[in-house]
Amino acid sequence: MKKVFFLFSIAFISLTVLSQPAAQLRSLDSLRTYSFFEYNYIEPAQYTIQSIQVEEGNNKPIQRGLVVLYSGLSIGQKITIPGNDIPKAINNLWKQESFSDIQVFLKVVDTLGNVKINFVVKEQPRLDKYKFIGVNQSQAKTLKEEVDLKRNKFITPNLLNRTREKLIAYYQEKGYYDAKVDIQRLPAVNNDSLKTKKDGYEVFHIIIEKGEKVKVQDFIFYGNSGLEDGDLRKSIKKIKRRYHKINIFASSKFIESKFIEEKANIIAKYQAKGYRDARIISDSVAPFSKGRINVFVTVYEGKKYYFRNIQWKGNVKYRTSLLDTLLGIKKGDVFNQALLTEKLFANPAGFDVQSLYMDDGYLFFNMTPVEVGVFNDSIDLEIRISEGPQARIGKVTWSGNTKTNDRVILREIRTRPGDIFSRAEIQRTMRDLAAIGLFDPASMNVNPKPNPSDGTVDIEYTLVEKPSDQIELSGGWGGNGFSNTPTLLGTAGVVLNNFSTRKLFKPKTWNPVPTGDGQKLSLRAQSNGSNYQGYTFSFTEPWLGGKKPNSLSLSIFHTVNSFDFKQRKDPNRQVFFNTGATVSLGKRLKWPDDFFSIQYVLSLQQYRFQNLNAGIYSFPAGFSGISYNPSLQIVLSRSSISDPIYPMSGSSITASIQGTPPFSLLSKKNYNDISINEKYRFAEYYKWKLDAEWHTTIWKKMVLTTKARFGFLGYYNKELGLTFFERYQVGGAGIFGFNIAATEIISQRGYDNYTISQTAMGSEAGAAIFNKFTMELRYAITQGQTATVYGLAFAEAGDAWSGINKYNPFQLKRAAGVGVRLFMPMFGLIGLDWAYGFDYKNVPRSGKPGQIHFFIGQQF
Numbered sequence: 001m002k003k004v005f006f007l008f009s010i011a012f013i014s015l016t017v018l019s020q021p022a023a024q025l026r027s028l029d030s031l032r033t034y035s036f037f038e039y040n041y042i043e044p045a046q047y048t049i050q051s052i053q054v055e056e057g058n059n060k061p062i063q064r065g066l067v068v069l070y071s072g073l074s075i076g077q078k079i080t081i082p083g084n085d086i087p088k089a090i091n092n093l094w095k096q097e098s099f100s101d102i103q104v105f106l107k108v109v110d111t112l113g114n115v116k117i118n119f120v121v122k123e124q125p126r127l128d129k130y131k132f133i134g135v136n137q138s139q140a141k142t143l144k145e146e147v148d149l150k151r152n153k154f155i156t157p158n159l160l161n162r163t164r165e166k167l168i169a170y171y172q173e174k175g176y177y178d179a180k181v182d183i184q185r186l187p188a189v190n191n192d193s194l195k196t197k198k199d200g201y202e203v204f205h206i207i208i209e210k211g212e213k214v215k216v217q218d219f220i221f222y223g224n225s226g227l228e229d230g231d232l233r234k235s236i237k238k239i240k241r242r243y244h245k246i247n248i249f250a251s252s253k254f255i256e257s258k259f260i261e262e263k264a265n266i267i268a269k270y271q272a273k274g275y276r277d278a279r280i281i282s283d284s285v286a287p288f289s290k291g292r293i294n295v296f297v298t299v300y301e302g303k304k305y306y307f308r309n310i311q312w313k314g315n316v317k318y319r320t321s322l323l324d325t326l327l328g329i330k331k332g333d334v335f336n337q338a339l340l341t342e343k344l345f346a347n348p349a350g351f352d353v354q355s356l357y358m359d360d361g362y363l364f365f366n367m368t369p370v371e372v373g374v375f376n377d378s379i380d381l382e383i384r385i386s387e388g389p390q391a392r393i394g395k396v397t398w399s400g401n402t403k404t405n406d407r408v409i410l411r412e413i414r415t416r417p418g419d420i421f422s423r424a425e426i427q428r429t430m431r432d433l434a435a436i437g438l439f440d441p442a443s444m445n446v447n448p449k450p451n452p453s454d455g456t457v458d459i460e461y462t463l464v465e466k467p468s469d470q471i472e473l474s475g476g477w478g479g480n481g482f483s484n485t486p487t488l489l490g491t492a493g494v495v496l497n498n499f500s501t502r503k504l505f506k507p508k509t510w511n512p513v514p515t516g517d518g519q520k521l522s523l524r525a526q527s528n529g530s531n532y533q534g535y536t537f538s539f540t541e542p543w544l545g546g547k548k549p550n551s552l553s554l555s556i557f558h559t560v561n562s563f564d565f566k567q568r569k570d571p572n573r574q575v576f577f578n579t580g581a582t583v584s585l586g587k588r589l590k591w592p593d594d595f596f597s598i599q600y601v602l603s604l605q606q607y608r609f610q611n612l613n614a615g616i617y618s619f620p621a622g623f624s625g626i627s628y629n630p631s632l633q634i635v636l637s638r639s640s641i642s643d644p645i646y647p648m649s650g651s652s653i654t655a656s657i658q659g660t661p662p663f664s665l666l667s668k669k670n671y672n673d674i675s676i677n678e679k680y681r682f683a684e685y686y687k688w689k690l691d692a693e694w695h696t697t698i699w700k701k702m703v704l705t706t707k708a709r710f711g712f713l714g715y716y717n718k719e720l721g722l723t724f725f726e727r728y729q730v731g732g733a734g735i736f737g738f739n740i741a742a743t744e745i746i747s748q749r750g751y752d753n754y755t756i757s758q759t760a761m762g763s764e765a766g767a768a769i770f771n772k773f774t775m776e777l778r779y780a781i782t783q784g785q786t787a788t789v790y791g792l793a794f795a796e797a798g799d800a801w802s803g804i805n806k807y808n809p810f811q812l813k814r815a816a817g818v819g820v821r822l823f824m825p826m827f828g829l830i831g832l833d834w835a836y837g838f839d840y841k842n843v844p845r846s847g848k849p850g851q852i853h854f855f856i857g858q859q860f
Helices: 064-071 085-096 138-147 157-173 229-233 256-272 321-327 338-343 353-358 406-410 423-435 662-665 755-761
Strands: 016-019 036-038 046-055 078-081 099-108 115-124 128-131 182-188 197-209 215-222 279-289 292-300 307-314 366-375 378-386 392-399 447-449 455-463 471-477 488-497 519-527 532-541 551-560 577-587 597-610 625-637 647-657 688-698 702-714 726-730 744-745 770-783 788-801 815-822 828-837 852-856
Touching: 046 064, 064 085, 064 115, 078 085, 085 099, 085 423, 099 128, 128 138, 138 366, 157 182, 157 197, 157 256, 215 229, 215 279, 229 256, 256 279, 256 292, 256 338, 256 406, 307 321, 321 353, 338 353, 353 366, 353 423, 423 447, 423 455, 423 828, 702 744, 726 770, 726 788, 755 788
Parallel strands: 016 099, 046 115, 128 197, 215 292, 307 378, 392 455, 726 744
Antiparallel strands: 016 036, 046 078, 099 115, 182 197, 279 292, 366 378, 447 455, 471 488, 471 852, 488 519, 519 532, 532 551, 551 577, 577 597, 597 625, 625 647, 647 688, 688 702, 702 770, 770 788, 788 815, 815 828, 828 852
């Protein structure tokens, strides 16, 4: 028990103090025998502290200087008795939580008003060590991080209560709602052979009885009539009851902190239905069975309110009818404060009144909805607007580009000094800077700095460069398309995404290669041994001339396909050679909007056949010459994805048409009378393709991605029929890219390479038509400069057909599975998928239904 003995008190009418010569002060016992004298309480006397002594009540060593320091008193200080000086000193010592008992004795030593003060204190016991009982070592280590227990710490009731509360809160957060914690205090002993008592120290045995996890059986509501129990239960997102529908994001454990959030969700549900006065009157829990409880919630609903008259005040820039349309709330609609706020200030799609003004330069715009009348169950609103002046952009700065040249950033910035401020243009600038792939989207930021004095706003972009160059060591495993033998395809190369031709002849500026202008240079080699080799060189200038976003791309490639796995020097080796080059010009469009772009691709390929006159792989029997494939492709695309690595919003749609000149129709030759080598000297075809994908964030970092792909290959002349180039090979991981046997590879997980198209054609020949639909549920595990990792679950369906007369988009080969992706700037994308092909019996060449697809550098 705390005891304070001092021979004065401001609560009594009189105060007595010890009065005896100082020489007679021998000990605490002798001090208590001193006689007393009376003094006048109405006129308190002032004394001067002559000395301050400190004693430990149990005769233990004590740091006397600290006691005096903590008390706040000092020698020579004048104090008033009775007064606040001594009580304040005592309170100061109690605050240290170091003492279990404090006594103060005063002695007047002379007639000059000098006084001696003697503090007699007893220290709290100290903690020597502690241990947890009832948990394993791993759990004990975790619990030590939760409590604030250290050796030599003073043991106070507050320390005991705080420790107990922290441990109980920890277990309740884990769902152990009935957890019990008992702290046993035992005398500490020395480490000598006799185990003697260690004076002033104690040991804690912290006994944990966590019990069973408490789960929610049901939520039971009282007082609700406007909303059904089921509606209220649906508003509870993070705690599911026993018979709740499957929800992988919710737990049935009862956790107090989560339940507090859920109560706010219940009120939000009511407010969204017009019950703006709704509140929770009480809540409680009661046992239902072992490990299960019922949660009882009593609500007060109040009236259901409706919007009545909504008036706009202060709008000059935009007419009231436009604001009414944008608001979208009509007289008689159920009152919904959250909806009103969203329509005025925070529509996720940007279609709100504030965005309308902010995108037109009204940075200093202010808007306040005010309830001007409540009539029974109807509410009148007045939305007061202060438009302010249009702000113009002052300075535009950026930082963080250590390698990338300023001009690369400047050409993507849409907010220029002197322009009218637009929030949409800032957002588009951030998106465009992320899209070039040189900066980390998660670390980018923008800081507008308004200057009300001159009506301008300075804009500062904060950028963080990420590693963008890649040393490509790619690989994939799967069927090779010509036999059932699995094949490993390897790729080696280098991709420089921030190359600079301007610095090519300035070695002193290399770091370690010429960088900084955002150009892309790629050197790549692929091989799976004697069966396939491919070599590619490409270069892209995204801003040809540096003034407009017109791109120029050049590419040269050479591939070798062997069909019999013979040695290179064997004269009978069956080989297909494909050599080609492409030149493309691209341009950003401003219509229909500036997310559109168009690209013109001119391509020339030479196909050379060696010992392939037997009609292998859909090639015509007897053909042994050279065939040329000159084509022009026009690609129209629109891309608004938020991030090229892990897009969480936006879409990408690409439509293209590619074709060769109709040589057979222009030459007027009789193709029935010419040689087969002359007949197929030039490839003839036209080709349509459509690729579309959409990305939608559905929860935090979880994204739903949907894709659709379609391709069609046609011909001009029935006498020639379908070309044996440019066909679609459907199935598998798609690891071989584009140029194997001059066909286009379309991945479809759950089936072996090319087996879907081979089933459609009845041979190794590629198909004329394909259709594919994919849905992926992705979740980002980590996003950063060094790596991006996300898991996914997918379902996809697709098929291939030999002609348009057999096309049926409702009869597809289906598959589903799971996978993981790892993107590292140095190596690109690495992926592993497991897929189950549901229709494997209809694809005899595919083999088993479960397929594992591994790849590096290729994305589905």
